[in-house]
Amino acid sequence: xxxxxxxxxxxxxxxxxxxxxxxxxxxxxxxxxxxxxxxxxxxxxxxxxxxxxxxxxxxxxxxxxxxxxxxxxxxxxxxxxxxxxxxxxxxxxxxxxxxxxxxxxx
Amino acid sequence: xxxxxxxxxxxxxxxxxxxxxxxxxxxxxxxxxxxxxxxxxxxxxxxxxxxxxxxxxxxxxxxxxxxxxxxxxxxxxxxxxxxxxxxxxxxxxxxxxxxxxxxxxx
Numbered sequence: 001x002x003x004x005x006x007x008x009x010x011x012x013x014x015x016x017x018x019x020x021x022x023x024x025x026x027x028x029x030x031x032x033x034x035x036x037x038x039x040x041x042x043x044x045x046x047x048x049x050x051x052x053x054x055x056x057x058x059x060x061x062x063x064x065x066x067x068x069x070x071x072x073x074x075x076x077x078x079x080x081x082x083x084x085x086x087x088x089x090x091x092x093x094x095x096x097x098x099x100x101x102x103x104x105x106x
Numbered sequence: 107x108x109x110x111x112x113x114x115x116x117x118x119x120x121x122x123x124x125x126x127x128x129x130x131x132x133x134x135x136x137x138x139x140x141x142x143x144x145x146x147x148x149x150x151x152x153x154x155x156x157x158x159x160x161x162x163x164x165x166x167x168x169x170x171x172x173x174x175x176x177x178x179x180x181x182x183x184x185x186x187x188x189x190x191x192x193x194x195x196x197x198x199x200x201x202x203x204x205x206x207x208x209x210x211x212x
Contacts, residue, residue, distance in 0.1 A: 002193050009187075012183060021169070060131060073171075077119045077163040080157060087108050
């Protein structure tokens with residue numbers, strides 16, 4: 001008897017030592033994991049696992065690499081985590097004003 | 107008075123219409139957002155936002171694009187979401203056996 005589980009790996013740097021196959025409707029699957037690699041030891045990836053999503057953290061990332069990742073992911077479903085500075089008073093007024101504008105626009 | 111908030115955008119496809127700057131210690135920031143673009147309208151990105159992370163969903167992704175994203179993100183902190191088929195009985199025995207082996211190995 002088999003069952004399907006979804007799981008999240010550790011958040012770590014250096015996910016090397018694995019290959020993937022598939023694509024399109026089929027989905028992306030782990031093809032091969034090198035035995036003593038970070039993919040195996042740290043991320044616990046196993047052959048046959050389906051890769052549902054990858055969250056890439058942008059701390060200490062090279063500008064060029066961030067750009068490439070964003071460019072290649074542009075056609076696909078994506079979710080960003082953001083940090084935003086907001087002016088506490090001003091922002092409340094601003095978003096109220098924007099709301100009004102949007103309503104008029106509709 | 108200003109405060110910092112962290113927020114997550116919608117999960118949608120086609121995050122186009124923005125550019126980024128920064129990199130390294132500094133972090134990656136939204137440089138410019140085109141007014142009527144998905145980046146602005148769907149993802150609500152704003153100039154000055156810091157991009158903490160991006161979660162890319164691999165459903166219906168081209169093999170080549172998934173590969174590139176994985177290659178470019180290899181040096182950085184990453185977390186995967188996986189779907190795994192497990193044999194219910196067999197797996198319990200298997201993981202117990204593995205545990206023993208690992209302990210002997212240490």
